[in-house]
Amino acid sequence: MADALWSRFENNNFVVHSHLDPVAAGVFVEASRSFNHSCAPNAVPLFVFSPGEPPRMEVVVVSSIQQGEEITIPYVDPALDVRTRQERLRTSYGFDCTCLRCTRELKHPALAPPVNDGALRGIYAQLSGEGQDLPSCVLHESFLPALAERFSASAHEGKYEEAIMYGDALRALYEVVYPAFYPLIALHLLELAKTTWNAALSSKTPDMERAFMDKAASYLRRCRTILVVLGEEGDVPHPLEEVTMLETLLKNEISTT
Numbered sequence: 001m002a003d004a005l006w007s008r009f010e011n012n013n014f015v016v017h018s019h020l021d022p023v024a025a026g027v028f029v030e031a032s033r034s035f036n037h038s039c040a041p042n043a044v045p046l047f048v049f050s051p052g053e054p055p056r057m058e059v060v061v062v063s064s065i066q067q068g069e070e071i072t073i074p075y076v077d078p079a080l081d082v083r084t085r086q087e088r089l090r091t092s093y094g095f096d097c098t099c100l101r102c103t104r105e106l107k108h109p110a111l112a113p114p115v116n117d118g119a120l121r122g123i124y125a126q127l128s129g130e131g132q133d134l135p136s137c138v139l140h141e142s143f144l145p146a147l148a149e150r151f152s153a154s155a156h157e158g159k160y161e162e163a164i165m166y167g168d169a170l171r172a173l174y175e176v177v178y179p180a181f182y183p184l185i186a187l188h189l190l191e192l193a194k195t196t197w198n199a200a201l202s203s204k205t206p207d208m209e210r211a212f213m214d215k216a217a218s219y220l221r222r223c224r225t226i227l228v229v230l231g232e233e234g235d236v237p238h239p240l241e242e243v244t245m246l247e248t249l250l251k252n253e254i255s256t257t
Contacts, residue, residue, distance in 0.1 A: 016047050016055050018234030020183055028057045031073075035059065037093070038072035039085055039101045042179060045073055046233035060230055063179035079177045079184075081141035082106055105139065113137040113146075124169035138173055147173065155191075160199035164215075167192040181229045189223035190239060193246065200253075213254050220247050 014031065016024040031045060042063045047055045059073060076088045082105035089097050114120060114137070123135060124147070137143055147170050154163035171192060174185045193216045200212035220243055227240045 014045055014057065018047065018049065019239060020187060021234075024055070026055070031057055031059065035071060035073045037075040037089065037097065039074065039076075039078050039082075039097060039099050040179070041072045041074045041078065042069070043071050043073050044183065046183070046230060048231075048233060049235040058231070058233070060181075062181040062229070078182075079144055079174070081110065081139060084141060108136065110136045110139040110141075110143075112140055113143045121165075124165060127169040127172040128165070134176070138176070144170075144173060144177075151195075155195045155198075158198075158202070160195055160202060163195050164192070164199060167195055181226045183226070183230055183233075186223045186226035186230070187239065189219045189226070190243060190246075193217075193219035193223065197246075197250065210254070213250060217247070217250055217254070220250070 013025045013027050015022050016026050028045075035043070035045075042065050043059050043061050046058050046060050048058060049055055059071070061071070065071065075093055076085050078085075080088070082102055086097060086102065086106075089095060113123065123138065126134060127138065147166060151163055151166035151170050154160075154166055167188070171185070171188055174182070174188055178185055196212050196216040196219060200209045200216065203209040203212060224240065224243050224247070227238075227243060232238045232240065
């Protein structure tokens with residue numbers, strides 16, 4: 001009996017998160033019955049916290065939906081490589097995903113990225129560019145984690161211009177693997193704006209300082225657009241409050257330069 005109940009819980013539970021930080025797991029019966037998985041979802045489950053009440057799930061649309069199109073959510077992180085997604089779906093939910101994205105990626109496996117740093121920098125530049133065909137290695141299981149680590153390490157070491165290069169490439173990759181208004185894109189844009197502002201504060205010339213400030217402001221505008229669509233999820237303070245504070249401070253800085 002206990003094993004049957006646990007199996008049913010595993011197949012129907014959702015990870016409850018606040019600003020993408022996991023805090024619990026729970027069963028939301030209507031959502032379990034109503035929403036199927038897709039590796040290219042058009043909606044996401046978000047959770048609203050109120051004092052003295054259990055978390056409330058809201059399913060929010062994050063990309064355009066055509067008339068008659070099914071509303072789907074991700075059961076696993078869409079940024080995972082295809083084989084990891086398949087394994088986790090099979091283990092946790094008992095099915096093999098046959099969505100168009102999985103079918104395409106299984107048929108054409110991603111190549112391992114180059115180890116040469118110069119070649120990698122060329123790929124990062126391609127990612128940040130507009131309308132370029134991307135090499136398949138950007139979908140390899142090792143590529144995104146390594147890029148995220150480079151962004152984080154460079155920012156923490158004060159190598160802000162290098163961090164912006166990595167962060168901008170990571171932003172572009174997120175926009176490839178996630179739908180347009182996915183929460184993680186917004187949170188990354190917020191971190192990228194902070195890094196770019198640090199670059200402005202350490203600039204050697206007023207022109208460079210202003211250019212970085214303008215760039216930070218553009219990241220915050222895009223971040224705000226996504227967060228407004230998502231609404232106030234998670235506990236307080238909400239990321240949108242931080243965006244508003246940073247926008248005000250940045251506007252004051254720009255007006256004095």
